[in-house]
Amino acid sequence: MAANVRSRHRQHATGRALIYGGLLCLAAFYLMPLWVIITTSVKHLDEIYAGSFIGLPKEITFDAWRSAWSEACNGTACKGLKPYFINSLIMVVPAVILSTGIGAINGYVITKWRFPGSNFIFGILLFGCFLPFQAVILPMAQTLGFLGLAGTLAGLVLVHTVYGIAFTTLFFRNYFVGVPDELVKAAQIDGAGFMRIFVSIMLPTALPIIVVSCIWQFTQIWNDYLFGVSFTAGENAPITVALNNVVNVSMGRKEYNVDMAAAMIAGLPTLIVYIVAGRYFVRGLTAGAVKG
Amino acid sequence: MATLEIDRVRKSFGSVEVLKGVSISIADGDFLVLLGPSGCGKSTLLSMIAGLESVTSGEIRIANDVVNDLPPKDRDIAMVFQSYALYPTMTVRQNIEFGMKIRGVQPAERAKATLAAAEMLQMKHLLDRRPSQLSGGQRQRVAMGRAVVRDPKLFLFDEPLSNLDAKLRVDMRTEIKRLHQRLGTTIVYVTHDQIEAMTLATRVAVMKDGVVQQLDDPQVVYDRPANTYVAKFVGSPSMSLIPARLAVDGAGAVAVFDIPNEKPARISGIPIAKENATKFNGQNVLVGIRPELFTVSDGKPGRTISVHIDVVEPTGPDTLALFQIGGVEVTARVPPKTVEARKSATLTVDTTKIVLFDAVTEDRID
Numbered sequence: 001m002a003a004n005v006r007s008r009h010r011q012h013a014t015g016r017a018l019i020y021g022g023l024l025c026l027a028a029f030y031l032m033p034l035w036v037i038i039t040t041s042v043k044h045l046d047e048i049y050a051g052s053f054i055g056l057p058k059e060i061t062f063d064a065w066r067s068a069w070s071e072a073c074n075g076t077a078c079k080g081l082k083p084y085f086i087n088s089l090i091m092v093v094p095a096v097i098l099s100t101g102i103g104a105i106n107g108y109v110i111t112k113w114r115f116p117g118s119n120f121i122f123g124i125l126l127f128g129c130f131l132p133f134q135a136v137i138l139p140m141a142q143t144l145g146f147l148g149l150a151g152t153l154a155g156l157v158l159v160h161t162v163y164g165i166a167f168t169t170l171f172f173r174n175y176f177v178g179v180p181d182e183l184v185k186a187a188q189i190d191g192a193g194f195m196r197i198f199v200s201i202m203l204p205t206a207l208p209i210i211v212v213s214c215i216w217q218f219t220q221i222w223n224d225y226l227f228g229v230s231f232t233a234g235e236n237a238p239i240t241v242a243l244n245n246v247v248n249v250s251m252g253r254k255e256y257n258v259d260m261a262a263a264m265i266a267g268l269p270t271l272i273v274y275i276v277a278g279r280y281f282v283r284g285l286t287a288g289a290v291k292g
Numbered sequence: 293m294a295t296l297e298i299d300r301v302r303k304s305f306g307s308v309e310v311l312k313g314v315s316i317s318i319a320d321g322d323f324l325v326l327l328g329p330s331g332c333g334k335s336t337l338l339s340m341i342a343g344l345e346s347v348t349s350g351e352i353r354i355a356n357d358v359v360n361d362l363p364p365k366d367r368d369i370a371m372v373f374q375s376y377a378l379y380p381t382m383t384v385r386q387n388i389e390f391g392m393k394i395r396g397v398q399p400a401e402r403a404k405a406t407l408a409a410a411e412m413l414q415m416k417h418l419l420d421r422r423p424s425q426l427s428g429g430q431r432q433r434v435a436m437g438r439a440v441v442r443d444p445k446l447f448l449f450d451e452p453l454s455n456l457d458a459k460l461r462v463d464m465r466t467e468i469k470r471l472h473q474r475l476g477t478t479i480v481y482v483t484h485d486q487i488e489a490m491t492l493a494t495r496v497a498v499m500k501d502g503v504v505q506q507l508d509d510p511q512v513v514y515d516r517p518a519n520t521y522v523a524k525f526v527g528s529p530s531m532s533l534i535p536a537r538l539a540v541d542g543a544g545a546v547a548v549f550d551i552p553n554e555k556p557a558r559i560s561g562i563p564i565a566k567e568n569a570t571k572f573n574g575q576n577v578l579v580g581i582r583p584e585l586f587t588v589s590d591g592k593p594g595r596t597i598s599v600h601i602d603v604v605e606p607t608g609p610d611t612l613a614l615f616q617i618g619g620v621e622v623t624a625r626v627p628p629k630t631v632e633a634r635k636s637a638t639l640t641v642d643t644t645k646i647v648l649f650d651a652v653t654e655d656r657i658d
Binding site: 180182183185186187188189190191192196200201204205 | 339342343344363364365369370371373374375377378379380381382390391394395438
């Protein structure tokens with residue numbers, strides 16, 4: 001009996017070791033590119049060309065980071081990624097706020113102020129989620145030209161806001177469906193109107209899904225390349241487009257360390273957002289399932 | 293404080309008619325209970341009184357003012373919901389003050405009203421908690437507090453006790469009754485629980501399929517149900533309805549029950565008007581007898597009936613005895629240990645409270 005228990009215990013421990021061993025291997029495999037990017041970005045260029053690609057740097061230097069941030073050339077100018085980083089910020093902040101805000105109101109109306117055809121409209125909005133980027137480029141370009149926003153950051157903000165509404169509406173609709181209708185009725189009897197109920201009651205309960213929507217939209221918009229390259233040019237390009245230009249410059253020796261540093265700079269904001277707000281993201285995604 | 297008149301109100305959702313011409317009128321300070329099974333339209337009617345649902349036709353008047361087209365906030369009402377509907381992100385205090393804040397009540401006055409309500413409902417210590425930190429009964433109190441601070445003309449309760457456990461339900465029932473006695477405000481209360489209706493109401497409206505079956509004092513509804521539906525719905529165990537034939541002898545109306553292989557049993561002294569006795573003479577009727585109208589016979593001859601007891605269910609204070617008369621199951625409430633299962637017993641019936649129904653229309657015969 002005792003031996004039986006002990007052997008089962010040993011089996012259990014072996015199983016555990018196998019699982020964790022496997023997971024560690026997989027993690028190492030997927031972290032490899034990040035490892036290469038980070039180590040390469042802090043090496044001297046000579047060291048890279050000497051053949052050390054995967055190993056630890058002999059001497060850590062942040063020259064490549066400085067160069068990527070403020071000196072790297074992208075074919076037209078040599079000002080680094082800084083101006084384009086700022087472009088992306090100018091684009092992403094209003095686009096995230098607008099698309100999340102509009103999605104919240106849409107979700108609120110679709111669930112709590114149903115009108116004839118509201119389900120149909122929600123269906124059409126859902127359709128927007130499945131619309132590939134490529135399909136809207138030409139009509140969008142025409143629209144931007146018509147509005148006089150072609151090639152501007154404001155135009156890009158509009159494109160991302162419109163494209164994002166489908167997703168944010170879906171998020172908020174699914175969240176607000178779980179909020180009891182009686183809350184709205186109680187507030188109506190208390191004398192609250194449409195906006196007052198939205199601001200004082202619905203939005204505070206929706207905090208988890210607001211975080212989800214913001215993270216989702218931030219990542220989508222920050223990482224977007226296609227809309228950026230299609231609707232902006234030169235000075236107004238977002239960082240993804242600038243990164244591509246920096247990496248593709250073909251003059252003299254290829255500066256791998258600068259390329260890697262530039263890639264890290266472009267990817268850092270989304271990384272930070274996930275690390276800071278990641279646990280809210282998971283909580284928000286599961287929150288709709290359980291009625292508060 | 294106000295009267296409430298519901299005048300031939302109808303409500304349709306598309307082609308489905310939910311309320312089919314409901315008329316109810318109650319006086320200032322009345323406690324009206326809308327009683328009925330789910331789907332009878334009682335909650336819809338309450339929503340219409342609150343202004344959360346539109347009125348298809350007819351009129352609703354609060355304190356003699358037609359409110360059909362007034363939004364909820366202008367009707368001077370307060371409502372307590374089944375799920376309590378407390379605002380989850382606000383503290384109890386903020387929940388109670390929210391309505392006053394919107395109406396522009398000054399902060400000092402708000403605090404005073406909140407404190408008064410909290411004291412009355414014994415929840416002063418809960419004011420800074422959030423709804424998620426409260427038990428069901430406490431949430432119920434907060435919901436009532438939120439209604440009380442409004443000082444409305446009309447309180448509306450939508451099945452407020454159905455989410456509570458049995459013990460708490462009885463406590464909160466008393467609490468609501470106390471609130472009504474203290475404030476004297478007119479109340480409309482929706483429930484499917486006939487005990488709640490009996491204990492709380494000054495007026496009960498029994499509803500079925502969008503039609504009011506009977507609107508009366510609870511005791512009248514219990515003693516003189518308008519039809520077999522009300523008779524069955526109110527009272528637990530419910531009234532037994534025994535098919536019989538009406539006969540008339542020198543003393544008055546007699547109910548004759550056919551018993552297989554035996555001679556028919558007779559109960560005389562059925563309390564109906566003479567002209568109805570003549571009218572229904574020889575016809576089929578349903579004899580309604582509440583369980584407590586039976587007593588164990590002391591052997592003296594009179595209004596007795598011999599039965600064979602099938603099952604005995606002791607409840608503590610008394611015992612329910614089940615037996616057959618005329619092919620239907622009948623329940624009698626008798627003192628404990630006075631009858632035994634699978635034995636014969638002779639029971640006396642208090643005929644003064646027997647109710648007679650037409651076997652065809654199922655309406656009461658007076």
